[in-house]
Amino acid sequence: MARWPRLWEKKRGKRRTGSPIFGSVGEAMFFASLLFLGSIGLVAVVASIAFESVVATFLFPEATYVAGECVVMESQLGEKTLDGGAVRYQPEILVHVHTKNQDYYGWTYRRNATWYSDREAAQKIVDGFRPGWVYPCWYASYDPSTVILRRSTNFALWSILLVFASFATIGTIGMFYTMLLFGASAERRSALAKSAQKIELIGDLLPPSAYPNIPSADNLTNSPGVRLAYRLPIEVSPAWWLFATLSFSLIWCGMTAVFALGALADLERGEPNWLLMVLTVAAVGVGVWSIYHFLRQIALHTRIGPTYIEISNHPLLPGRDYKLHLSQAGRMHVKKLRVTLICEEEATFLHGTDVRTETAKVYDAEVANFRGLVIRPGAPFEELLHFQIPTSAMHSFKSSHNAVHWKLIVDLDAKGAGHQKRSFPIVVYPPVKLNS
Numbered sequence: 001m002a003r004w005p006r007l008w009e010k011k012r013g014k015r016r017t018g019s020p021i022f023g024s025v026g027e028a029m030f031f032a033s034l035l036f037l038g039s040i041g042l043v044a045v046v047a048s049i050a051f052e053s054v055v056a057t058f059l060f061p062e063a064t065y066v067a068g069e070c071v072v073m074e075s076q077l078g079e080k081t082l083d084g085g086a087v088r089y090q091p092e093i094l095v096h097v098h099t100k101n102q103d104y105y106g107w108t109y110r111r112n113a114t115w116y117s118d119r120e121a122a123q124k125i126v127d128g129f130r131p132g133w134v135y136p137c138w139y140a141s142y143d144p145s146t147v148i149l150r151r152s153t154n155f156a157l158w159s160i161l162l163v164f165a166s167f168a169t170i171g172t173i174g175m176f177y178t179m180l181l182f183g184a185s186a187e188r189r190s191a192l193a194k195s196a197q198k199i200e201l202i203g204d205l206l207p208p209s210a211y212p213n214i215p216s217a218d219n220l221t222n223s224p225g226v227r228l229a230y231r232l233p234i235e236v237s238p239a240w241w242l243f244a245t246l247s248f249s250l251i252w253c254g255m256t257a258v259f260a261l262g263a264l265a266d267l268e269r270g271e272p273n274w275l276l277m278v279l280t281v282a283a284v285g286v287g288v289w290s291i292y293h294f295l296r297q298i299a300l301h302t303r304i305g306p307t308y309i310e311i312s313n314h315p316l317l318p319g320r321d322y323k324l325h326l327s328q329a330g331r332m333h334v335k336k337l338r339v340t341l342i343c344e345e346e347a348t349f350l351h352g353t354d355v356r357t358e359t360a361k362v363y364d365a366e367v368a369n370f371r372g373l374v375i376r377p378g379a380p381f382e383e384l385l386h387f388q389i390p391t392s393a394m395h396s397f398k399s400s401h402n403a404v405h406w407k408l409i410v411d412l413d414a415k416g417a418g419h420q421k422r423s424f425p426i427v428v429y430p431p432v433k434l435n436s
Helices: 020-050 054-059 119-127 155-181 186-196 238-268 274-304
Strands: 008-012 015-018 066-081 087-098 103-108 134-140 143-148 307-311 321-328 332-351 354-375 381-388 402-414 418-426
Touching: 020 054, 020 155, 054 238, 066 119, 087 119, 087 134, 087 143, 103 143, 155 238, 238 274, 274 402, 274 418, 307 402, 307 418, 321 332, 321 354, 321 402, 332 381, 354 381
Parallel strands: none
Antiparallel strands: 008 015, 015 354, 066 087, 066 134, 087 103, 134 143, 307 321, 321 381, 332 354, 332 402, 402 418
């Protein structure tokens, strides 16, 4: 009898196995959403221009203009005097447009008034249009009174097309990559990883030949510390999540503004599009939530502040004592600040036709535990700590199917900021003397 796929697999002790099926499906749905949004957006923009819809004529009218010809009847140079006494000049061309439905006579040049401070430059434009001659022009097919002789670059249209094209491109690449790895065996993933290592940017990060299965520590020692030798990099910086929420908020609010302008234009014409209005209201709700979430992240990021850890030496060896310098900035009342040294084992294996990954914490030692701290702006909490790598500890390890990760974890529980966890990876070498 067929069995339903499970969202969570079996749990043994502290080990939990995630379902790769649901993970792949979720990833595919995310990229499919981007592809769908980008494709629908591109089609909607192109269709609105092709059919000269109200949204297109309101947001980027020149994109809907058709090319035609007009006869120049007269040309002159308009003048106006500003409050400060400066004089500005504008080319004014009287044209005759003949269409199937009507004839139109009117003064024009560009859709928006263009005033020049240089009289000679404006006069040169006027002299370029001779009465009685035929010149190319552009106008709305339903209203020849919109005729213009010069078109302007429509930055709004190109920006919207660029956003939707980016969504469609990212969604297409992500869908292709997800389908490529969906249901792939561990051997297939290993082959893909080895082929990716041939790329120069990735090859520079490979471990040294002396320890082929130990992660390289070069990226962990390229930042000197202030109190100790090295400042450790954070595994996942809060700034990345802040940037992601900002990007989503800006893109979504920009799209919502486009829908809102279109809905308002329909409403002013007395032809409300109720479907567009409902979608606009829903989009406004999501936009308000994204702005609130971004502001909340800003508040939390400002209140908690950065966490810095400096270490006396790196890479580390079993049985050795090392110093840590902890610095926690911010503006908050800390309930608990705990620093722990952990070691995790990760195994990737083939179970039937599924590729599974299990992670287990095999070592967890408390380095320090502080309670009831008050951190004020400009006065970060700083403390010099000591810790030791166990003598019998397994060194850091990385292969196609197994990995051993060592990390320093800072757990922070503050009033009004909730629980925050920040991870700092470290590399432990085998118990041998390092070459100087």
